Amino acid sequence: MMRVLVVGAGVVGLTAAYLLQREGADVVIVEREPGPAAGASAVNGAQLSYSYVAPLADPAVLKKLGALLFDSESPLKFRPRFELAQWSWALGFVGACDRDRSRATTRALLGLSFLSREVTEGILRDERIDCRFTRPGKLVVYPDDAALHHAAEQLEFQRGLGCVQELLSREQCVAKEPALAEYAPRIAGGVWTPGEAAADCGAFCRALAAKLVERGARLVLGDEALEIHAGDELARVRTQNGAFEAERVVLANGSRAAELGRRVGLRLPVYPLKGYAVTLKQRAAPFALRGSVTDVRRRVVFAPLGDEVRVAGFVELAGHDETLPRERIDALLGAARDVLGLDTRGDVQPWFGFRPSTPTSLPILGASPKRTLFLDVGHGMLGWTLAGGSARLVVDALFGRRPPIDASAFAYGAQ
Numbered sequence: 001m002m003r004v005l006v007v008g009a010g011v012v013g014l015t016a017a018y019l020l021q022r023e024g025a026d027v028v029i030v031e032r033e034p035g036p037a038a039g040a041s042a043v044n045g046a047q048l049s050y051s052y053v054a055p056l057a058d059p060a061v062l063k064k065l066g067a068l069l070f071d072s073e074s075p076l077k078f079r080p081r082f083e084l085a086q087w088s089w090a091l092g093f094v095g096a097c098d099r100d101r102s103r104a105t106t107r108a109l110l111g112l113s114f115l116s117r118e119v120t121e122g123i124l125r126d127e128r129i130d131c132r133f134t135r136p137g138k139l140v141v142y143p144d145d146a147a148l149h150h151a152a153e154q155l156e157f158q159r160g161l162g163c164v165q166e167l168l169s170r171e172q173c174v175a176k177e178p179a180l181a182e183y184a185p186r187i188a189g190g191v192w193t194p195g196e197a198a199a200d201c202g203a204f205c206r207a208l209a210a211k212l213v214e215r216g217a218r219l220v221l222g223d224e225a226l227e228i229h230a231g232d233e234l235a236r237v238r239t240q241n242g243a244f245e246a247e248r249v250v251l252a253n254g255s256r257a258a259e260l261g262r263r264v265g266l267r268l269p270v271y272p273l274k275g276y277a278v279t280l281k282q283r284a285a286p287f288a289l290r291g292s293v294t295d296v297r298r299r300v301v302f303a304p305l306g307d308e309v310r311v312a313g314f315v316e317l318a319g320h321d322e323t324l325p326r327e328r329i330d331a332l333l334g335a336a337r338d339v340l341g342l343d344t345r346g347d348v349q350p351w352f353g354f355r356p357s358t359p360t361s362l363p364i365l366g367a368s369p370k371r372t373l374f375l376d377v378g379h380g381m382l383g384w385t386l387a388g389g390s391a392r393l394v395v396d397a398l399f400g401r402r403p404p405i406d407a408s409a410f411a412y413g414a415q
């Protein structure tokens with residue numbers, strides 16, 4: 001039985017651990033926090049957004065660089081720091097804002113997201129995990145004709161790659177999602193994707209962790225991996241509380257991947273992109289949110305989770321800044337009132353998390369230059385959506401099998 005140690009009990013590490021265990025590996029998961037799903041996977045936007053995988057780096061973003069730097073209301077925010085990692089990430093990002101590159105990335109990520117749909121939804125079915133999963137479709141609404149035109153071009157491109165999407169007028173958007181009725185004058189139209197799903201990522205992680213432990217995996221909580229010595233046959237991981245030996249190690253520690261990678265001699269361009277979320281009560285029918293909605297004006301996403309709505313947004317390039325500024329939460333609540341007419345009074349449980357992001361939005365998956373160390377990091381805005389396919393590719397690489405899709409875009413060094 002091969003012993004595999006997974007570093008990180010977020011959705012990415014746990015999904016990889018699950019597939020490893022199913023293939024007969026003896027799995028140990030080391031997590032520095034006192035419970036699973038303590039990082040970005042705890043709350044997030046709840047969207048399984050299989051067709052919206054286009055990278056953040058896009059030529060259109062370059063035109064907004066001034067707002068990024070100077071507008072405090074901007075949904076994308078760059079707060080300069082004296083930090084090499086931040087500047088080299090930002091330069092890599094600017095370099096990736098190229099149309100052909102963005103399209104190649106979209107193509108690669110769609111392959112991974114379709115594979116993820118099979119894997120993650122297979123796990124949900126096989127394990128009967130209750131995480132408020134629904135497939136209500138997703139509507140992305142655009143503020144003006146120029147943005148809608150850009151979206152229509154992307155839709156045409158993605159149609160050739162197996163995406164089923166439809167361009168809607170303002171009136172059709174309201175017919176699809178009556179909760180948008182009052183906001184309709186402020187949108188030009190939208191793109192509707194019927195196959196998209198929503199589910200509570202934190203609940204999925206906790207259920208999966210429990211299944212893993214029930215079947216013999218060891219979940220070591222409150223212990224931080226400090227160093228990895230990846231030999232040719234055996235890897236040794238030194239932690240805060242001790243040490244572990246394993247035949248293989250899978251690095252899945254989210255936004256902290258670059259730090260740990262550096263200590264083993266790897267360059268992992270993963271930087272935290274901070275975002276925020278709140279969870280609110282649904283409105284009563286007929287104005288309850290039916291499906292997921294993204295408001296492109298504010299870059300805020302809304303997802304229905306049973307009798308609640310998850311509201312998430314903002315992207316801040318500001319390191320691991322642990323503050324929770326009131327104005328960000330107020331802006332999310334304002335969006336919930338304006339866009340969906342939600343009642344935002346009462347307890348709203350504000351949250352922030354760090355998306356483990358590469359400049360190109362391509363995760364780093366599979367083999368590393370160290371024979372015993374495998375990588376499952378850098379999932380950025382879409383880790384909940386991409387965890388299943390990523391786990392499949394990493395586990396196949398670990399067992400020396402051919403991947404089910406072209407995985408070259410996710411190889412170490414390709415980002």
Ligand SMILES: Cc1cc2nc3c(=O)[nH]c(=O)nc-3n(C[C@H](O)[C@H](O)[C@H](O)COP(=O)(O)OP(=O)(O)OC[C@H]3O[C@@H](n4cnc5c(N)ncnc54)[C@H](O)[C@@H]3O)c2cc1C
Binds near residue numbers: 030312352
């Ligand atoms: C506001 C917001 C909204 C989002 N919305 C969506 C969405 O709608 N759909 C979507 O698909 N994705 C979304 N995401 C992205 C998604 O949440 C992340 O990509 C995903 O959770 C990353 O999972 P992970 O397991 O790699 O990282 P994490 O969940 O952060 O897990 C990494 C784990 O590793 C642990 N760790 C770190 N270092 C060590 C160490 N040295 N030793 C031991 N343990 C360690 C951490 O404590 C953590 O538990 C969103 C993210 C944010 C912040």
